[in-house]
Amino acid sequence: MSDSPGIDRRAFVKSAVAIGGAAALSACLDRGPSIDVPRGPEEPSATFPERQHAWNAALPTTDAGNNHHPRHRVLLALDYGDGTPTDAERETVEAALAGVERAYERSAAGLLLTISYSPYYFDRFDDDLPESVDLPEPTALSSFEDPDADAVDAIVHLASDHGEVVMGAEEALKGELGELNGVSQPEAALTDVFSLAERRTGFVGDGLPAENQDVDGVPDDDPVPEDAPLYMGFESAFDGNQPTEDRVTIQQGPFAGGTTQQLSTLTLNLTQWYEQDTRDQRVSKMFCPHHAQNDVVEGAGGNLGSDTRMDDCGDPMETARREGVVGHSQKMVDVREDDTPIILRRDFDSTDRDHAGLHFLSLQRTITDFVTTREAMNGDQIDSDSAVGQRTNNGILQYINTVRRGNFLVPPRSLRALPPADPRATAAENAEVANA
Amino acid sequence: MRKRSRRAFLAGVGATGVGGLAGCLGFELESSSLEPSLVENRPDAVYVPTHTEGMAMGEMGSDGGYSCALTYSYPHRFWTVTGSDTTQVEVGSDDALHLMPVVWHSETGVIPSDVSPRVDVTRDGESVVDGLNPWPMLAQQMGYHFGDNIELPEAGEYTVTVSVGAGGERRTGPLADTAAAEFEFTLDYQPSELRDLPFEDIAEARQGTLGAAEPMQMDMVPTMQAPTADDLPGTVRGTTESGDAQFVVTTLDDATRFGGKEGQQYVAVSPRTPYNRFPLPQMSLSATLSRDGETRFDGYLNEWLGPDLGIHYGAVVEGVAAGDEFTITVDSPPQISRHEGYETAFLGMPDTTLTL
Numbered sequence: 026m027s028d029s030p031g032i033d034r035r036a037f038v039k040s041a042v043a044i045g046g047a048a049a050l051s052a053c054l055d056r057g058p059s060i061d062v063p064r065g066p067e068e069p070s071a072t073f074p075e076r077q078h079a080w081n082a083a084l085p086t087t088d089a090g091n092n093h094h095p096r097h098r099v100l101l102a103l104d105y106g107d108g109t110p111t112d113a114e115r116e117t118v119e120a121a122l123a124g125v126e127r128a129y130e131r132s133a134a135g136l137l138l139t140i141s142y143s144p145y146y147f148d149r150f151d152d153d154l155p156e157s158v159d160l161p162e163p164t165a166l167s168s169f170e171d172p173d174a175d176a177v178d179a180i181v182h183l184a185s186d187h188g189e190v191v192m193g194a195e196e197a198l199k200g201e202l203g204e205l206n207g208v209s210q211p212e213a214a215l216t217d218v219f220s221l222a223e224r225r226t227g228f229v230g231d232g233l234p235a236e237n238q239d240v241d242g243v244p245d246d247d248p249v250p251e252d253a254p255l256y257m258g259f260e261s262a263f264d265g266n267q268p269t270e271d272r273v274t275i276q277q278g279p280f281a282g283g284t285t286q287q288l289s290t291l292t293l294n295l296t297q298w299y300e301q302d303t304r305d306q307r308v309s310k311m312f313c314p315h316h317a318q319n320d321v322v323e324g325a326g327g328n329l330g331s332d333t334r335m336d337d338c339g340d341p342m343e344t345a346r347r348e349g350v351v352g353h354s355q356k357m358v359d360v361r362e363d364d365t366p367i368i369l370r371r372d373f374d375s376t377d378r379d380h381a382g383l384h385f386l387s388l389q390r391t392i393t394d395f396v397t398t399r400e401a402m403n404g405d406q407i408d409s410d411s412a413v414g415q416r417t418n419n420g421i422l423q424y425i426n427t428v429r430r431g432n433f434l435v436p437p438r439s440l441r442a443l444p445p446a447d448p449r450a451t452a453a454e455n456a457e458v459a460n461a
Numbered sequence: 462m463r464k465r466s467r468r469a470f471l472a473g474v475g476a477t478g479v480g481g482l483a484g485c486l487g488f489e490l491e492s493s494s495l496e497p498s499l500v501e502n503r504p505d506a507v508y509v510p511t512h513t514e515g516m517a518m519g520e521m522g523s524d525g526g527y528s529c530a531l532t533y534s535y536p537h538r539f540w541t542v543t544g545s546d547t548t549q550v551e552v553g554s555d556d557a558l559h560l561m562p563v564v565w566h567s568e569t570g571v572i573p574s575d576v577s578p579r580v581d582v583t584r585d586g587e588s589v590v591d592g593l594n595p596w597p598m599l600a601q602q603m604g605y606h607f608g609d610n611i612e613l614p615e616a617g618e619y620t621v622t623v624s625v626g627a628g629g630e631r632r633t634g635p636l637a638d639t640a641a642a643e644f645e646f647t648l649d650y651q652p653s654e655l656r657d658l659p660f661e662d663i664a665e666a667r668q669g670t671l672g673a674a675e676p677m678q679m680d681m682v683p684t685m686q687a688p689t690a691d692d693l694p695g696t697v698r699g700t701t702e703s704g705d706a707q708f709v710v711t712t713l714d715d716a717t718r719f720g721g722k723e724g725q726q727y728v729a730v731s732p733r734t735p736y737n738r739f740p741l742p743q744m745s746l747s748a749t750l751s752r753d754g755e756t757r758f759d760g761y762l763n764e765w766l767g768p769d770l771g772i773h774y775g776a777v778v779e780g781v782a783a784g785d786e787f788t789i790t791v792d793s794p795p796q797i798s799r800h801e802g803y804e805t806a807f808l809g810m811p812d813t814t815l816t817l
Binding site for chain 2: 167168169171241242244245292293294296297300301302303305306309310314345346347348349350378380408409410411412413414415416417418422423424425426428
């Protein structure tokens with residue numbers, strides 16, 4: 026098997042994304058046949074949707090009826106520095122982003138991207154964000170976490186099924202490439218305006234966690250199942266567990282068409298999960314005890330199709346009282362609206378800092394929607410009123426630590442380049458200047 | 462915070478400690494074969510285990526109203542609990558030691574059962590153990606504590622950080638006044654010193670019989686035991702049993718501390734292990750109180766922490782009279798991991814009734 030150039034190449038690509046840089050990209054491109062990704066349109070803004078986060082239509086549907094999630098990810102954490110942006114800087118950012126969009130088609134096989142901005146970025150403006158945008162500074166969301174604030178100004182999220190694409194886009198955005206996928210790139214680079222504070226990388230999808238399990242936080246005996254899309258061994262992005270993009274989109278005000286992005290850096294400690302729990306315990310804690318007792322979940326849970334059958338799990342408090350354990354998914358049922366969650370998950374695993382982790386990236390109309398969801402996951406009332414502990418047997422809280430939380434606004438595409446805090450006020454000022 | 466020699470803290474050393482050590486000559490810490498085979502035909506009750514172990518105590522600190530002592534011993538087997546099922550955890554080939562951060566409320570000495578300490582271990586700034594949440598556990602020598610076997614790459618000094626949250630809402634008196642706390646310790650891991658800890662085989666004839674190894678007394682660390690029935694506040698109504706656990710029931714005339722109104726009473730149930738009197742947290746308990754066949758209370762007994770009652774379960778009731786029938790239902794047994802000698806007890810726990 027190791028003689029197969031295909032396997033070698035795949036293995037190389039996934040670690041190359043984590044390493045990053047022009048050298049890794051070029052080594053990647055030098056190895057074996059180049060990938061064949063269609064180019065994007067000449068004028069992306071003419072055809073691309075106003076919602077940056079409208080990815081679903083560009084994602085294939087899996088056999089089970091779930092949205093396929095792009096397998097390779099890079100998050101570029103950017104600092105703007107002091108002062109307020111100029112129009113020239115806005116043009117630079119827009120030109121750089123449009124450059125990579127012209128290089129790759131907007132799809133999972135090509136490139137999907139968003140750029141988002143933190144409350145710390147918007148602090149620099151005299152105006153406040155409009156009331157239609159709920160974007161507080163991040164805070165700890167349980168009594169037992171003490172996360173750092175993700176205080177960078179902006180996050181660029183690059184996603185593709187091809188590691189070479191996210192790496193290539195990253196290098197182009199940094200102004201390192203004159204040509205990308207045969208498409209000449211603008212002089213403009215994101216790094217002309219921002220400094221790169223941190224690059225974060227990751228992956229999601231069948232096989233990738235198993236291929237990347239030689240990291241701290243995962244026991245040495247390769248326990249992650251070959252077919253698992255995430256380190257914990259189970260599918261999670263069931264279609265029935267995802268709201269529509271409409272539900273997470275800001276409906277009113279100047280940022281209508283945008284969304285908020287919550288980004289947590291979670292570290293995983295899976296020694297207990299894989300070495301001290303049985304599969305039944307893992308199914309109980311991830312889904313619910315009913316699913317463990319009735320063998321509802323096969324393997325990573327692909328047999329569930331697009332529906333985790335939470336109706337069969339029963340009331341979480343009742344389960345906690347009677348079974349001494351409550352499932353993670355089961356706890357989240359109560360925060361559903363019309364039987365659908367209110368946050369859209371686009372999270373992925375990571376080997377950043379050589380530790381098994383999860384970049385939990387979710388989109389929601391308001392950060393409050395995320396807080397509500399996270400509070401359900403904490404299960405405070407269940408902990409208080411049953412044998413379930415603060416972490417023990419309380420879903421998957423035993424195995425996860427939140428080390429950083431960040432909140433961001435993903436503006437609509439037309440405002441994606443260094444938006445002002447209140448575009449209406451800015452527009453009014455510009456009109457005054459024009460009329461003067 | 463001061464450092465004391467590990468030797469000074471050796472505890473649980475019996476008269477035959479040296480003999481026990483002799484039996485360990487040549488054993489390798491890496492080897493899980495250190496532990497004798499489990500007793501055959503273990504009873505569904507608390508039983509005398511195959512051996513006892515010494516414990517080493519590292520540094521101690523105080524923060525946020527809590528105190529914490531970093532203690533450790535050999536890596537050893539234990540059982541995780543989910544519902545009524547236990548899963549035996551064997552010692553891993555790379556496990557270095559069994560780490561136990563003992564956290565207590567500084568003023569009252571109560572070990573809080575509503576917070577879950579987190580452990581991070583670093584060496585020269587590099588992460589060694591990241592975000593470990595040790596299991597809540599019950600051991601015959603230690604009582605209720607948090608612990609897990611951990612891997613350390615080699616001998617040397619490590620920095621161990623223990624973080625604890627502020628605490629839950631079901632606390633009374635000074636226990637309610639705590640803040641999130643963080644403790645940083647230096648742990649000097651020397652396998653040779655760990656090997657010097659006592660490891661004592663228990664006579665084969667005693668292994669597996671009903672009974673328990675003696676609790677340790679630890680300098681500076683408060684007793685892990687629940688109050689004796691005589692020391693409990695209120696009117697102690699008696700003791701009943703289920704699943705080998707003892708439930709001491711007392712009633713307090715003032716329920717206001719527990720969310721009750723003037724004139725209401727508080728029924729407190731203090732479950733503990735037999736022999737060693739260790740409290741049993743993380744159960745789902747409910748109860749009925751009836752008088753002359755009429756049910757006067759039917760609801761949860763919620764877990765509370767109090768300075769005098771310690772870890773207990775209770776409910777506010779309208780009134781208690783002598784002769785009332787008080788039935789305790791264990792909806793879930795203690796969801797705490799078990800050390801040897803406790804893994805077969807406190808699992809099947811039928812209803813139990815006490816006439817007050």
